[in-house]
Amino acid sequence: MRVVIIGGVAGGMSAATRLRRLSEETEIIVLEKGPYVSFANCGLPYYVSGEISEREELILQTPEQLKRRFNIDVLVETEAVNIDRASKQVTINKQGQEEKLAYDKLILSPGAAPLVPPITGLAEATNVYTLRNVPDVDKITSILAETKPKEAVVIGAGFIGLEMAENLKQSGLAVTIVEAAPQILPPLDKEMAALIENRLKAAGITVYTGAAAQAFKENGRIIELSTGERINSDFTVLSIGVKPVNELAVAAGLATGLKGGIVVNEDYQTNDANIFAVGDAIVVKQQITETDAMISLASPANRQGRQVADVISGVTRKNKGSIGTAIVRVFDLAAASTGLNERQLQEMKMSYKAVHITAKSHAGYFPGSEAITLKLIFDPVNGKIFGAQAVGKDGVDKRIDTLATAIKAGLTVADLPELEFTYAPPFGSAKDPVNMIGYAALNIVEGLSDNIQFYELKNAREAGVLLLDVRNAEELKNNGSIGEDINIPLDELRERLAELPKDKELIVSCQSGQRSYLAERILKNNGFNVKNLDGAFQIYSTVYPEEVNK
CATH class of the missing domain: 3.50.50.60 (FAD/NAD(P)-binding domain)
Known part of the structure; x- marks a missing residue:
């Protein structure tokens, strides 16, 4: 059997090498339009500054290495220009010379290209x-x-x-x-x-x-x-942004869908049973909602390449979709996300709740611990996890990877407190941030807590809801306030309950949300109608710094 693969990065090379590991008899030919295959495109920005100092580090494999180790024929600077589905041939252009290449199975892994909008003067710009x-x-x-x-x-x-x-x-x-x-x-x-x-x-x-x-x-x-x-x-x-490279597929009459992505089934087959597609160019299922999505990330592309090789080789393997898990470093901070965000859930008109916590990357008393701001979005009825986000200097990847795994495994917020993590002061806390945000979310699902988001506060206050801040006077002086109606430090709250009206709804706030939750429970246990400002002053002041009173 001859398998021809169009595209020699990520999905394409994963497919090629997996095919070889599964069979020594299969003839494997990889076509790559550019001069390099199997390069680390995610590392390219770091080469610009010299953080990755050696250009050779970006080239993971050469055609010669792939031939020696895997017996794969890699043709670089070779463009596939046409697919003849009837005769099962690909027309290729190699340095100006055209020829036809027959296939038994064809894998498309053309990737995505940078989106270049029609901006006035762009064609004339030289920089x-x-x-x-x-x-x-x-x-x-x-x-x-x-x-x-x-x-x-x-x-x-x-x-x-x-x-x-x-x-x-x-x-x-x-x-x-x-x-x-x-x-x-x-x-x-x-x-x-x-x-x-x-x-x-x-x-x-x-x-x-x-x-x-x-x-x-x-x-x-x-x-x-x-x-x-x-x-x-x-x-x-x-x-x-990027757009799927789909011109060859469209010209061949292969079906496309969302944003021009190539449509495939759970076996990665296109509407031609002998043509498969993987990587950034295909439409995938958003695994949480089972809706169509374009998720251009290296990890899913590599997984898809391996899986399509299994399918072609007769191994049962299904395309389950993706949830979209990614991370970026910005100087000394990291920002990561997995699953769905609030905007997506609002567009789909799905009911959800969100909680924020601020926790330490490891035990706070051990030197070097850093703050992590962690957000969890979930179904308020059954606790299904929709997504998570985190920002911090250390430990962000660990927590988002854990929550991505929880989503993939179908865990709920009730399962998060049950997760067991390695613990010693240099590495974590006895109650990991993932455990803690699980507790916070579970409190909402079970009706022990009710929260309000930063963007809901203004309308609530205009409707007559009172804002109670339970920070102490020194914190208010040093950090500022957001115009609270009442200030009673948490440690004085029980003795000063008579100062609060029971005929009005209260929203309670602190610095990050932990003390305000404690205040919420005290007040609810004493018959008050109260909600917790999720993320409290820290989140509100980050989004609306102009509203902070110093």
């Missing part, structure tokens, strides 16, 4: 670049070395955009980020993304949100924004 492969990073590093630009603009504040912004800043450039959406990092919710935006600004990066690049002037040296502002740029990186 605008995208980053997706090794030739791209070669061009960028060469330009940076030769022209020594001083001002850089990154258009798009997703994961890759922020990685580029950090590494350009580390390279000594003045950096501006332009994001059309109301916030940076769209996979995160507003309050979590605000923590990262504050870190970018603290590093000296200028951030524009709700501002799209509308026109390039003077060959790209001036960028006009939709807000009417004009910014200077010596060097611009477009990082506003």
